[in-house]
Amino acid sequence: MGNSEFRGIFPYLVTPLDEKGRLKEQVLADLVDHLIRKGVHGLTPLGSTGEAPYLDWETKRRTIEVVVKATAGRVPVVAGVCNTSTQGAVREAAETEKLGVDGILTLMPSYFPLNDQQVVAHFRSIAQAVACPITLYTNAKFQTWDFTVEALKRLTEEPNIMYLKDASGNVGKIMSIVTTLGQRLKIFSDTSSVPLFMFLIGGVGWMSGPACVIPVQSIELYEAARRNRWEEAAELQKKQWPLNVAFQRYSLSACVKAGLEMQGFPVGPPMPPQKALDAEGRRAVEGILRSIGAL
Amino acid sequence: MGNSEFRGIFPYLVTPLDEKGRLKEQVLADLVDHLIRKGVHGLTPLGSTGEAPYLDWETKRRTIEVVVKATAGRVPVVAGVCNTSTQGAVREAAETEKLGVDGILTLMPSYFPLNDQQVVAHFRSIAQAVACPITLYTNAKFQTWDFTVEALKRLTEEPNIMYLKDASGNVGKIMSIVTTLGQRLKIFSDTSSVPLFMFLIGGVGWMSGPACVIPVQSIELYEAARRNRWEEAAELQKKQWPLNVAFQRYSLSACVKAGLEMQGFPVGPPMPPQKALDAEGRRAVEGILRSIGAL
């Protein structure tokens, strides 16, 4: 498949939902088209920003179909697979692949803590159930497990485990992963504090919720880095930083959805128990988007 | 309904599963009958020990049906409702009530952190969707949220929110809950370190995974406390403590399932990514069960 090498800016797509939790298909298709026209290098539906841990399979399945169809092969689609049990994750991964995605991003919400052996077995099972490239995802803040460097090393025995997206912002751990596995595992940046650092030590791209609302600015930072214009990239990262500060104070999906509504995409509120931004939060996000030139 | 006042020992039932994750219905029915004959005061399927966060709705629905039928009204059945989204939890709660349970225990696995307002709205929605008594459950170790005393106070505005099971083992927080809401909210003990303390400050019972394998010993401790034989209860709690130490070192479902297999109930392994106890763990659990007189 031509779309099997992923690099650049991959917005974490929000999942547009109405008040009853039903997918707003046309809004999603419009957003996909808009982002591709803005120049993004790929799309990642059903990540954290896409509220995957809160959606049932029917909604997730339909989300993938809409994104794949609207994308029409213009950029790669890397869809999230999110399930607490190994059996569920394997089943979802296989069905997701059949829907025509170019790759899979794995999330594992958790309950009981897991050791390395359990973590490795889980993701190995997923990898063996599909043929497409897999991007491992981890966000230790929201889980009771995390990848150790040793677990990642064992997981690279699976040939289609090709990418990692580490949301820790823990640059020490990232240094250890890059110096140990950097030849084998391609790394995507997450939090807006680290893309610059990631690109400098060899990262291939940035999967990002905020990129839904600032696609052009995200691409600008990526391109500056790719052309080794590092001081310029540093200035761009600093300029975008206030948006991330606001997004951390409020909630990620709520912020990205509020920003998209301001930009004319009626993506609706986040799924409860999450709540939509209140008036103060909307003002804060609006002010920052204006200052960045995204409104 | 006669079974609406809950007190005493409520084993957290394991969910017997075969290697493919299919419910072993007869084993479950046998276990239910066995525990009732041993004298337990109620049954709680689909709690943490029941691996609720790892099961799909079909398996959960069938588990409730089997437990309700095998119980045949002899003791109250308080079934777990476990869903990350509010809509999903409301739907599960309503369907669970229709299956004939006497009460509901609410678990909320989580991803994004939640504030008090979000937490209160979630559980209020569940409470308003059913008529039966609700036991709020929280286990801060495995979640990105927890009940504050203030949130609990607001939740007691819902008349059917009647019980709380706090798994924190945080006796300071429990003191604050009891001194503030003790007249309104009945409290069940969780971890084996605290039943004695809980009973002494007014707790009504003990919902417990280990009670599946040591029902008689758990009842003995409860009865000693209920008859104000506190020194005797203290000695019993100390005697049972090593079992809990082992259960913490290994994993809860794996330990309870291993112990039940030793007692002749072929409940199978826990759901992956959890793993069955290894040989060393089985020896440890076996030794302790023998010393307690449970084998």
Add this chain to the structure above:
Amino acid sequence: MGNSEFRGIFPYLVTPLDEKGRLKEQVLADLVDHLIRKGVHGLTPLGSTGEAPYLDWETKRRTIEVVVKATAGRVPVVAGVCNTSTQGAVREAAETEKLGVDGILTLMPSYFPLNDQQVVAHFRSIAQAVACPITLYTNAKFQTWDFTVEALKRLTEEPNIMYLKDASGNVGKIMSIVTTLGQRLKIFSDTSSVPLFMFLIGGVGWMSGPACVIPVQSIELYEAARRNRWEEAAELQKKQWPLNVAFQRYSLSACVKAGLEMQGFPVGPPMPPQKALDAEGRRAVEGILRSIGAL
């Protein structure tokens, strides 16, 4: 020495200081006399409440002298030894013993994390430097180390390590210590959430900052427990609990010092960087002390 068996209520004495950080010796002597007349079973200067981590050796030395003299053998004095380095702790312990105390309580503020081997070596060195009984103290919230059960087991090889005061409020850990080492190590309760629990599983007493302001009520709880009047003890603990809630919201030394000022002991403010209670905090503490009958 007749005073080598410690049991009952040991107030953690505040260290009365003027605005310049100088010891108010007469106030300290008066407080000592007052507490002994109220019936406390021992005195513990230079614990956490005594701000030991903030005081220089001269102030600490003089504090011990004043307390020993004012006590005049009426109750045992167990003085805190608080030093980050082993050499410093050993030197302080030896000098403290020479000042005529009946026992030593060991605090170890910390910087770099310590493993079991380092922890054991530190406290072993102190134990071997003195002949008097030692009470090990640990407060994991404020340290980068903690006692494991295994480390405690090794430390009981030192014959004069006889007592433990665990400030964790972690009842699971306390259960493990009591069931493993309960015959060898006598345990004092700390936080006001656990004395009842501690007495029931065999604790010998309660070392407590709040006991400076509620000595009579603390003794009442201890005596109810000692006479196996457990329900009465439970009611007393619940009644006193709001004081602890206030003390946690504000800062411990600031609260105890404010309460003592209200009772007529001009003990002064806590050492900076700690701050005295503000007006709102004083009102809260005053209201609770009144409701408990301590004002």
Add this chain to the structure above:
Amino acid sequence: MGNSEFRGIFPYLVTPLDEKGRLKEQVLADLVDHLIRKGVHGLTPLGSTGEAPYLDWETKRRTIEVVVKATAGRVPVVAGVCNTSTQGAVREAAETEKLGVDGILTLMPSYFPLNDQQVVAHFRSIAQAVACPITLYTNAKFQTWDFTVEALKRLTEEPNIMYLKDASGNVGKIMSIVTTLGQRLKIFSDTSSVPLFMFLIGGVGWMSGPACVIPVQSIELYEAARRNRWEEAAELQKKQWPLNVAFQRYSLSACVKAGLEMQGFPVGPPMPPQKALDAEGRRAVEGILRSIGAL
């Protein structure tokens, strides 16, 4: 004073001590001379690596005297001031300044947690007690407090608070500090995972324990960054990273002291309760120093 602008590589000097904890003055003087000849841009005695939290004032005073004398004005000396109480810190700061240092680095080991108001008051008092430039230091892993961006903003009202060394490795927080206060507060890098990132977003230098054993390599990385040879700097940071991994596994002072012994500086063991590296740790450190070209 000509030495009031600090930039570049400042090794965190170890404090050479014999088995009895006495300063090895000649070894310290030799190390100072060696590092200056290797090209370091400044020296920082009595930081964490210098074991400041474990030393008494006499040893600290003498350490400063030896370093100031051996340096003889060739590079700036920024000495650590480390005290838990405000009064103690103020007194130490004033005396340290009199000993002829060019600047002060503030450490605050802690016990009770501190809020912003308390933190600000503490460091403001120190700043007002001296005329020399102050470098604020914070290492949240070892403390019960940390600087918020708001607290830092208020502290920049003191004109001589000019530098910050943040040991968190939390790049998100560093982004917030730089974008908010970057014009006012000059920032030094700490942990070896972040110098590259720090230099790129405007950091002025690197205060580093490992720089005692790899001064040349640290300078090389700094110079590559200063000349905007970012890809080269990235490769150098990756090459040095394994040293940091080893230093985290064992203990910092123990590792730096072991490395210096291998390089011919008999700096002795760290102060107990810290322990010297065991044979395995020494082998690990030796192997890495060889691979980096530092042995």
